[in-house]
Amino acid sequence: MDKPVKILQIVGSMHPGGIENFVMNLYEHIDREQFPFDFVVHKQQAGDYTERIEELGGKSYLLSRLTRNPIRNLRGIYRLVKENHYDIVIRHTPNALIAPQLLAARLAGAHTICHAHSETDRQKVLHILGKGLLKIAAERRIACSVNAGRWMFGKQHYEIVHNAVDISLFQYSREKEESIRKEFQLGERHIYGHVGNFVWSKNKVLKWNQVKHGEEYRYTVGRSTDAMMGLVAEGLFGKDVAINGHAPQTFADYQEGDIAYKDLNGDKIIDGRDVKELGNSFPRTTLGIDLNVSYKGWGLYLQGYSELGVHTWATNAYYWNNGEGKYSKLALDRYHPANNPTGSYPRLTTTAGENNFRNSSFWLKNTSFFRMKNVELSYTFNQFSPSSVVKKMKVFARGANLFVLSSVKDLDPELLNAGVTNYPVTRTFTGGVSFVF
Secondary structure (H helix, E strand, O other): OOOOOEEEOOOOEOEEEEEEHHHHHHHHOOOOOOOEEEEOEEOOOOOOOOHHHHHHHOEEEEEOOOOHHHHHHHHHHHHHHHHHHOOOOEEEEEEEHHHHHHHHHOOOEEEEEEEEEEOOOOOOOHHHHHHHHHHHHOOOEEOOOHHHHHHOOOOOOEEEEEOOHHHHHOOOOOOHHHHHHHHHOOOOEEEEEEEEEEEEOOOOOOOOOOOOOOOOOHHHOOOOEEEEEOEEEEEEEOOOEOOOOOEEOOOOOOOOEEEEEEEOOOOOOOOOEEEEEEEEOOOOEEEEEEEEEEEOOOOEEEEEEEOOOOEOOOOOOOOOOOOOOOOHHHHHHHHHHHOOOOOOOOOOOOOOOOOOOOOHHHHEEEEOOEEEEEEEEEEEEEOOOOOOOOOOOEEEEEEEEEEEEOOOOOOOOOOOOOOOEEEOOOEEEEEEEEEEE
């Protein structure tokens, strides 16, 4: 191949991210004389790859967004392709909205490729509208996964190109180790490495178009956007609360063994106006640890993370047992005035149980947790002669998802549906030997 193949990459921006890193990995390692890259972006900002692209010999063209000014955008792409004689135009995208851009490039004389990088997107309606045109606009179709290909191309033929990283950045190097030990005067002493993170998050709604009904505990303004609103459960009728004399509840028929709710506004009736903030669905604090310890060939690696100050509605099939579906073991402790008067679970019913099965403090779970994600114990042999083919050998044992600390005991606090309606979270153990040559 004597003539260089000029390629124009169209990306939303070249700020470091999933798509952008993928394209730059290709650009860094490809034969840039034979396959020169240029880029069309719709946004440039500090910290993006623009400077690096120029260092590698490429150009970046800034065009207005397709959704903001479609005529200017499509005209710009057409002119760039026509004037610079690009052979191939590749559009990296999460949706099919970009089909007109590829059509403009194709009309200008370039071969076109659509590269799908996502299996869903917010702009579903525009995506559906663009898929028809994409069949004509894209000559070749590439996807990062099967799901991404199905989302973008449906039943059309496409090829899978997995996202990749430059593994040389992460490979062990004895020369680098010796250089670092010499630089910091470590000698043969053991090393402790630790990376930790701490994130505290909080927000508040400052303005909202809400009705001033006087019940301030129901207002949105002043609360966080993830506030969980629900009824306040007082217990079970017959066990904790006398049914006679209690304010009527309007949600459905109820009797002893059903959940009793608190009358928050004092109007002598329980209805949708008796809900208040009970918790928050997004963790207030996120913690992580990444600890690496080595001593005379021994190595210990620990990785764990924690989410604190977070709540979840326990409303899946494990917690809500009603009708004629499958029941969990919680049903064994259902209340019955004669057979189980101390039961903590609402009475069983073949109906929908609409009085009981609604968001309330009865079903609110504190799902804060700490998870020991990965543990590895290893021993490294590196006393090999310089002429040896093997430079280093490591024997290791690993464990993943070893344990979770949480007040939720029966289910995974991070994924309450795991093992109920989805695949369970598994605990795995592996062992092996790795060699460095």
